[in-house]
Amino acid sequence: MKINGKPYRSVWLDADGHSIRIFDQTKLPWSVEEMVLRDEEEAAHAIRTMQVRGAPLIGAVGAYGLAMALRRDPSIENLERMAAMLNETRPTAVNLKWALDRVCAAVRNHPPERRADAAYAEAAAICDDDVETNRRIGEHGLELLREIAARKPAGEPVRVLTHCNAGWIATVDFGTALSPIYQAHDTGLDVHVWVDETRPRNQGAALTAWELGAHGVPHTLVADNAGGHLMQRGLVDIVLVGTDRVTREGDVANKIGTYLKALAAKDNGVPFWVALPHSTLDMKVRDGLAEIPIEERSGSEVTDATGRLPDGSVATVRLAAEGTPAANPAFDVTPARLVTGLITERGRCEASEAGLAALYPEKA
Numbered sequence: 001m002k003i004n005g006k007p008y009r010s011v012w013l014d015a016d017g018h019s020i021r022i023f024d025q026t027k028l029p030w031s032v033e034e035m036v037l038r039d040e041e042e043a044a045h046a047i048r049t050m051q052v053r054g055a056p057l058i059g060a061v062g063a064y065g066l067a068m069a070l071r072r073d074p075s076i077e078n079l080e081r082m083a084a085m086l087n088e089t090r091p092t093a094v095n096l097k098w099a100l101d102r103v104c105a106a107v108r109n110h111p112p113e114r115r116a117d118a119a120y121a122e123a124a125a126i127c128d129d130d131v132e133t134n135r136r137i138g139e140h141g142l143e144l145l146r147e148i149a150a151r152k153p154a155g156e157p158v159r160v161l162t163h164c165n166a167g168w169i170a171t172v173d174f175g176t177a178l179s180p181i182y183q184a185h186d187t188g189l190d191v192h193v194w195v196d197e198t199r200p201r202n203q204g205a206a207l208t209a210w211e212l213g214a215h216g217v218p219h220t221l222v223a224d225n226a227g228g229h230l231m232q233r234g235l236v237d238i239v240l241v242g243t244d245r246v247t248r249e250g251d252v253a254n255k256i257g258t259y260l261k262a263l264a265a266k267d268n269g270v271p272f273w274v275a276l277p278h279s280t281l282d283m284k285v286r287d288g289l290a291e292i293p294i295e296e297r298s299g300s301e302v303t304d305a306t307g308r309l310p311d312g313s314v315a316t317v318r319l320a321a322e323g324t325p326a327a328n329p330a331f332d333v334t335p336a337r338l339v340t341g342l343i344t345e346r347g348r349c350e351a352s353e354a355g356l357a358a359l360y361p362e363k364a
């Protein structure tokens, strides 16, 4: 996507040929700052602290992290130790493990002196795969948005509600849930997006609203708790979200609060769709509620909030009384029964074992 007219991906190789560059997402939307990650420890730190975030992007950065680790020590022992270290940075999105496994498989049979090059090549292939995958998700999602538009009075936009950030900055490019929205806007289909602010880290307010604004997509930021009300008033045509892991039976892990949107959508007859790339599918897991690890982050993300002060500086302020205990589960699981359908790079399907098996027979 473009920033000030210049096309960017969310991660790319630095001019030195081995470090990588990212946008520090903890600085957005107040400033757009590139950052260099020089080794696997810096990559792990960036994932842990959410300087990079979003399931596909942490997979891509993890893959490059492993390549950087192999430059220093190409032994199989180091490969396995560093893959485990990177995999532990964030537990819920399966894309991280998928990408690390891909790099491990790609380098294992090479002699030590060839392993780092093979890992960099695989990380680059993962990035290219993500870009093409998300472009196709956009095409299939666009068909769905067109079908919704065709059922609406002429001149009314398709009103989408989204949660968290599943845009280009959460992936290598284009995004997953936002990819159809960008394609709709670019092809002249009228869309309007309700953007959930997504407490506690405000990915909606800080990232989704920033992305959509930069691309010229009409949108309105709402408090997380507004979604049910908007649906009751008939102001939402579709809920469209990304995901961090989809199970064999179609259960969906995504940012905390997604489940409540799905419940409200069900009660109001609003279709609830989830966009995912193949790298988010975890066929080893059947029951999402029982089996998907849910990341528990620091309570300080709940008791505090970061924003810009009138003097332009960015500061973190305390919202709760000193000493208030806070819990911070970062994801929840929406059972397949609440999901109208899945949008993948291979087309749309029901959120069920049969639906996924029809699209991905080789994984079934």
Ligand SMILES: CSC[C@@H](O)[C@@H](O)C(=O)COP(=O)(O)O
Pocket (backbone or CB within 6 Å): 053, 054, 055, 056, 093, 163, 164, 165, 166, 167, 170, 171, 175, 176, 177, 203, 241, 242, 243, 244, 254, 255, 330
């Ligand atoms: C294409 S991104 C899909 C998901 O990763 C996204 O919806 C999400 O929940 C991200 O959570 P985050 O904690 O910001 O990494």
